[in-house]
Amino acid sequence: xxxxxxxxxxxxxxxxxxxxxIPSRLxxxxxxxxxxxxxxxxxxxxxxxxxxxxxxxxxxxxxAILGTFAWAYTIFQFPGGVWADRxxxxxxxxxVAVGWAITNLALGFTPGASVASWFSL
Numbered sequence: 001x002x003x004x005x006x007x008x009x010x011x012x013x014x015x016x017x018x019x020x021x022i023p024s025r026l027x028x029x030x031x032x033x034x035x036x037x038x039x040x041x042x043x044x045x046x047x048x049x050x051x052x053x054x055x056x057x058x059x060x061x062x063x064a065i066l067g068t069f070a071w072a073y074t075i076f077q078f079p080g081g082v083w084a085d086r087x088x089x090x091x092x093x094x095x096v097a098v099g100w101a102i103t104n105l106a107l108g109f110t111p112g113a114s115v116a117s118w119f120s121l
Contacts, residue, residue, distance in 0.1 A: 040104070041069065 044051075048062050057065075084092035 044069075
């Protein structure tokens with residue numbers, strides 16, 4: 001059987017097409033989400049030097065804060081996947097995205113160093 005006949009007999013699904021099988025609106029949202037996630041993960045390390053002075057932290061505390069992000073991803077990866085399997089991937093992503101947005105919005109309303117010091121205990 002020639003290669004051309006194999007191609008004719010194969011049914012291509014979105015899974016086989018890779019990124020090309022994803023609708024363009026969803027591709028734009030995925031790229032935007034990736035960029036925002038990258039910025040949110042890296043902005044704390046960039047702003048860390050100023051945070052040390054403004055919040056009265058030491059470099060050890062800053063490293064602990066930066067490390068908690070990695071630990072949170074590691075710890076919640078498996079339970080998050082199990083939960084997403086139970087409630088459905090679309091619903092889970094929507095709930096997590098709304099929770100993520102609310103948490104980031106609330107972070108902007110942190111009143112000052114006294115509250116930040118209380119959270120670091």
